[in-house]
Amino acid sequence: MSKTSLDKSKIKFLLLEGVHQSALDTLQQAGYTNIEYLKTALPQDELKEKIKDAHFVGIRSRTQLTREVFESAEKLIAVGCFCIGTNQVDLTAATEKGVVVFNAPFSNTRSVAELVIAEAIMLLRGIPEKNAVCHRGGWLKSAVDSFEIRGKNLGIIGYGSIGAQVSVLAESLGMKVFFYDTITKLPLGNATQIRDLNELLGMSDIVTLHVPETPETKDMFGKAEFDAMKEKSILLNASRGTVVDIDALAEALASKKLLGTAIDVFPVEPRGNADEFVSPLREFDNAILTPHIGGSTQEAQENIGLEVAEKLVKYSDTGTSISSVNFPEVALPSHPGQHRILHIHQNIPGVLTEINTVFSENNINICGQYLQTNEKVGYVVIDVEADFSQLALEKLQQVNGTIRIRRLF
Numbered sequence: 455m456s457k458t459s460l461d462k463s464k465i466k467f468l469l470l471e472g473v474h475q476s477a478l479d480t481l482q483q484a485g486y487t488n489i490e491y492l493k494t495a496l497p498q499d500e501l502k503e504k505i506k507d508a509h510f511v512g513i514r515s516r517t518q519l520t521r522e523v524f525e526s527a528e529k530l531i532a533v534g535c536f537c538i539g540t541n542q543v544d545l546t547a548a549t550e551k552g553v554v555v556f557n558a559p560f561s562n563t564r565s566v567a568e569l570v571i572a573e574a575i576m577l578l579r580g581i582p583e584k585n586a587v588c589h590r591g592g593w594l595k596s597a598v599d600s601f602e603i604r605g606k607n608l609g610i611i612g613y614g615s616i617g618a619q620v621s622v623l624a625e626s627l628g629m630k631v632f633f634y635d636t637i638t639k640l641p642l643g644n645a646t647q648i649r650d651l652n653e654l655l656g657m658s659d660i661v662t663l664h665v666p667e668t669p670e671t672k673d674m675f676g677k678a679e680f681d682a683m684k685e686k687s688i689l690l691n692a693s694r695g696t697v698v699d700i701d702a703l704a705e706a707l708a709s710k711k712l713l714g715t716a717i718d719v720f721p722v723e724p725r726g727n728a729d730e731f732v733s734p735l736r737e738f739d740n741a742i743l744t745p746h747i748g749g750s751t752q753e754a755q756e757n758i759g760l761e762v763a764e765k766l767v768k769y770s771d772t773g774t775s776i777s778s779v780n781f782p783e784v785a786l787p788s789h790p791g792q793h794r795i796l797h798i799h800q801n802i803p804g805v806l807t808e809i810n811t812v813f814s815e816n817n818i819n820i821c822g823q824y825l826q827t828n829e830k831v832g833y834v835v836i837d838v839e840a841d842f843s844q845l846a847l848e849k850l851q852q853v854n855g856t857i858r859i860r861r862l863f
């Protein structure tokens with residue numbers, strides 16, 4: 455059963471970066487009509503201004519939610535990342551502020567995997583160069599450096615949701631799949647995990663990157679890695695722009711070490727379609743350069759819009775934090791007729807005792823309670839009789855370590 459803490463029309467959603475219509479539809483069907491919808495990301499100053507009165511914000515990969523932005527977001531309850539990556543959000547700051555962050559971990563994996571396979575085929579045939587020559591009025595009919603994908607070695611770095619899908623598609627085309635991951639992964643089909651990155655690089659005709667942006671993956675692919683690759687091999691990157699040293703890649707293309715490359719993500723990306731794209735890779739015809747559209751298909755965007763908006767609605771209506779990326783996961787079945795209190799607090803000793811004391815000292819019966827903690831915060835959902843919820847709210851606000859409290863009725 456859906457509850458709400460405020461008149462739903464007063465709960466403000468700020469949706470940025472042109473998230474799919476399915477997100478708007480989902481929110482509106484759930485009764486949320488106070489939605490500001492923008493097609494682009496915002497510069498930090500504008501973002502800080504706009505986010506001030508937002509209870510929920512929806513973003514994709516461009517919007518940087520820094521600690522400073524969270525400081526301005528006085529009313530913010532939750533963030534929806536309408537994508538897989540959450541590296542654009544300062545998750546520590548969000549957690550400390552009691553802001554729950556959700557994403558869509560699976561909805562665009564197939565789209566990325568399909569693009570990667572298509573690019574591998576195009577590059578093995580030299581199509582980007584041949585296409586460019588035709589556009590300039592030339593004719594490059596030749597089989598030199600043109601190969602079938604069948605029987606080639608594919609090296610996948612990061613065997614998660616996307617890497618594993620690429621693996622399955624590649625095998626269906628007759629490729630031999632090897633992968634490198636920091637943790638032991640169950641290989642799908644006939645794929646083989648290789649424990650040493652350099653070994654993988656030395657044996658792969660095509661290397662494709664599917665790791666998240668983390669301090670460990672920053673610049674993980676530089677000159678040493680290009681040197682370790684096979685002569686005339688191919689590098690694909692549809693993960694994050696910080697993973698590859700672009701100057702080292704430009705050198706590897708200039709020296710003809712690589713047959714080609716396909717890059718979807720860049721260390722610096724334009725804020726919107728009107729801004730210029732600047733990159734040393736622009737001069738290479740054998741580089742497929744795409745504007746971070748690995749997950750940009752109608753199918754993926756529609757599913758993501760639905761998935762993330764549903765998570766936001768559920769959190770707003772019931773306090774359910776299941777599948778959040780930064781918060782303890784809590785889902786308490788609804789107790790009809792009761793009020794619900796959501797209490798987010800610092801995870802320090804004694805808070806739960808203080809919370810329970812509030813109820814015992816004031817003779818307030820707890821009808822249902824669910825607590826979960828992570829290393830930073832505790833999140834407790836408590837159902838109480840309607841007549842006592844205001845008193846409980848006032849008393850709980852005074853509990854030491856309280857970060858945020860909300861009442862649903």
Ligand SMILES: NC(=O)c1ccc[n+]([C@@H]2O[C@H](COP(=O)([O-])OP(=O)(O)OC[C@H]3O[C@@H](n4cnc5c(N)ncnc54)[C@H](O)[C@@H]3O)[C@@H](O)[C@H]2O)c1
Binds near residue numbers: 539562613616670693
């Ligand atoms: N281009 C796009 O539009 C697009 C779309 C979706 C996702 N992405 C990016 O792709 C990334 C991967 O997505 P996913 O859903 O497969 O993520 P995932 O979390 O399912 O998989 C990532 C894998 O990388 C491994 N890994 C982490 N650090 C590593 C390291 N240092 N070396 C080797 N392996 C490492 C993990 O163990 C995991 O198996 C996302 O984080 C996102 O940044 C890009």
Ligand SMILES: O=C(O)CC[C@@H](O)C(=O)O
Binds near residue numbers: 536562
């Ligand atoms: O849609 C986007 O902006 C990002 C897509 C992709 O990088 C993701 O992390 O899912």
